[in-house]
Amino acid sequence: MQFVVCLMILISNAEAIQDLSGKMFVFPQQTDTAHVLLTPSKTNFTAITVCHRSFTDLKREHVLFSVALPSFDIECVVLYKFETNEMVLFKKNGQTSYGELDYKLSTWHSICTTWESSTGLVQLWFNGQQLTKKYVEAQSSQITAPSIILGQVLDDAGDFHSDRSFVGMMTNVHMWDYVLSSCEIQKYVAELSFTPGNVLNWAALDFQIYGRVLIENKQLYSLTMRFLVCLMFLVSNAAAVQDLSGKMFLFPQHTDTAHVRLTPLKTSIGAATVCHRSFTNLKRDHNLFSMSSQSFDNEFLLFYDFTHNEMEVHVKNQKAEYGGLDYKPNTWHSLCTTWDSGSGLVQLWFNGQPLIKNYLSGQSNLTANPIIILGQEQDSHGGGFVVKQCFVGMMTDVHMWDYVLSSCEIQKYVSELSFTPGNVLNWAALNFRIHERVLIENKQMFCQ
Incomplete structure (x- = not known):
């Protein structure tokens, strides 16, 4: 899939499937070019769950996960707004926000997001804590042929902007084509044995790096796990x-x-x-x-x-x-x-x-x-x-x-x-x- 955008591109890694277990992406500088393009193993979805861990000291708005369509339409975005301390979830033309999060700087955070077309519901899990499910009106029955990007988010014209770029470290990116159970989410947060993503699997990731993005060994950390709900x-x-x-x-x-x-x-x-x-x-x-x-x-x-x-x-x-x-x-x-x-x-x-x-x-x-x-x-x-x-x-x-x-x-x-x-x-x-x-x-x- 090709973006019709004018980019200064430096390819750090050729597109290939790699096992990134024990590794992390490092986004070392503010830029409007550097990003990682992920190739999903499936291209049509009526539900999704996305989980990742990230570490940053940014004191500004920044994107954490972005899904776009070939027309540059923003399909799904997880964005943090620093001024209001809100995690904002965008789905098509709808959006909802979660405030009062303990989103500390220079700290590893686990973030999982779910969406289901049949109900129009989205939900955020922050460091294993289940937040309230919210309704975002479904604009279509499925997501088709998406482009998945780490580090940047496209605007309506198909451009990246440095003032929304991610700077920091990111690891353990998984995506499923269904709403993951809360028990599986808790296992993911605690780094126990869990079902890996069937759309994006960190242990078998198909990706391409553009610009200055590095791959390094993952740093060890711990997160407090809260046991909540097994939902259906x-x-x-x-x-x-x-x-x-x-x-x-x-x-x-x-x-x-x-x-x-x-x-x-x-x-x-x-x-x-x-x-x-x-x-x-x-x-x-x-x-x-x-x-x-x-x-x-x-x-x-x-x-x-x-x-x-x-x-x-x-x-x-x-x-x-x-x-x-x-x-x-x-x-x-x-x-x-x-x-x-x-x-x-x-x-x-x-x-x-x-x-x-x-x-x-x-x-x-x-x-x-x-x-x-x-x-x-x-x-x-x-x-x-x-x-x-x-x-x-x-x-x-x-x-x-x-x-x-x-x-x-x-x-x-x-x-x-x-x-x-x-x-x-x-x-x-x-x-x-x-x-x-x-x-x-x-x-x-x-x-x-």
């Missing part, structure tokens, strides 16, 4: 009672429509406990659990106020606030909320820690015929959704009881030990209906 994709839109044990809901995009509506086993209760686990990187207000009635929009609501870093518990439109929480992004959190009509007391448990009890007026049951929704906050009974309050991320293990759960049972829930399942909402026998783009996937397992 499953979509369900039918209203039915299902056992969601080992599953999670995935809310992949900002929207004022997508949500999950839950049908409770009981509809008038004098006390309540609601528990769930959630994972998000949202830097704004968002809903975590919304129950409304014809009398109160916020019959029972759990809501995060980003500006004040407060978790709000609403009962019958009254509010209790819990601040100073270590509500980290890209981290699983367990949240349990209790309320009792007899005492009027509410309490929040955050990752197993009991917070202070607050008084909200009681003396009456939660109203009959409630509507319970995940993913959106109800400003009216069953509706009134606002995109700036929607949830984006993953949620699992949603349970609700018609009594105040004991602290021992809450601790068992948080620790994922055997506990009494909810008798109002039971994750293992959940009656629900998905509206629009909400997915069901396998929840996390520990990869041995």
Whole structure:
């Protein structure tokens, strides 16, 4: 494949298949010419996973991986923006970003990126940490005849620019034509035995070097490995009672429509406990659990106020606030909320820690015929959704009881030990209906 570009070319290595195990590419200077052109073993894709390790001290924007089509259209790009500390993933005309990364200079980092055309979802794994899946609208069903470049990224005219070039070291580049399981990604990060790329394989790499790019022995390093999830994709839109044990809901995009509506086993209760686990990187207000009635929009609501870093518990439109929480992004959190009509007391448990009890007026049951929704906050009974309050991320293990759960049972829930399942909402026998783009996937397992 030929780029119609005007380049000053110095060929350092003839195109050949080489085993680069124990080796690394060194990009020693800022330039608008030096790069490595990789020849994939396959040329048509409906899904991809790309993993690599890189080391740089650049204090500017730089490209980490680039896929272009013969027309110079940018197909897939992984780009780091220094000013905002964001990793940006481009796919066709869509893009999404991941911020607040611990992208230290002069440090080895493992970066894996996945994309699947059937869902339009992309995901970034940073040093083994799974970040939120996000939706980038698929513009085509597949990637065809790509040119894969390390060290540079083409613009619309087919030119390279030195101010986006990569300077540093790169190794262990692999690419697959499917979404790699999280267990395999963790093995890659930990440098354990993993399935090598079937599109690009570092141990059998077909490449050509242009300009000043060197091959040297790889330097030894260590990375902290985090064990997260073994995932696979499953979509369900039918209203039915299902056992969601080992599953999670995935809310992949900002929207004022997508949500999950839950049908409770009981509809008038004098006390309540609601528990769930959630994972998000949202830097704004968002809903975590919304129950409304014809009398109160916020019959029972759990809501995060980003500006004040407060978790709000609403009962019958009254509010209790819990601040100073270590509500980290890209981290699983367990949240349990209790309320009792007899005492009027509410309490929040955050990752197993009991917070202070607050008084909200009681003396009456939660109203009959409630509507319970995940993913959106109800400003009216069953509706009134606002995109700036929607949830984006993953949620699992949603349970609700018609009594105040004991602290021992809450601790068992948080620790994922055997506990009494909810008798109002039971994750293992959940009656629900998905509206629009909400997915069901396998929840996390520990990869041995």
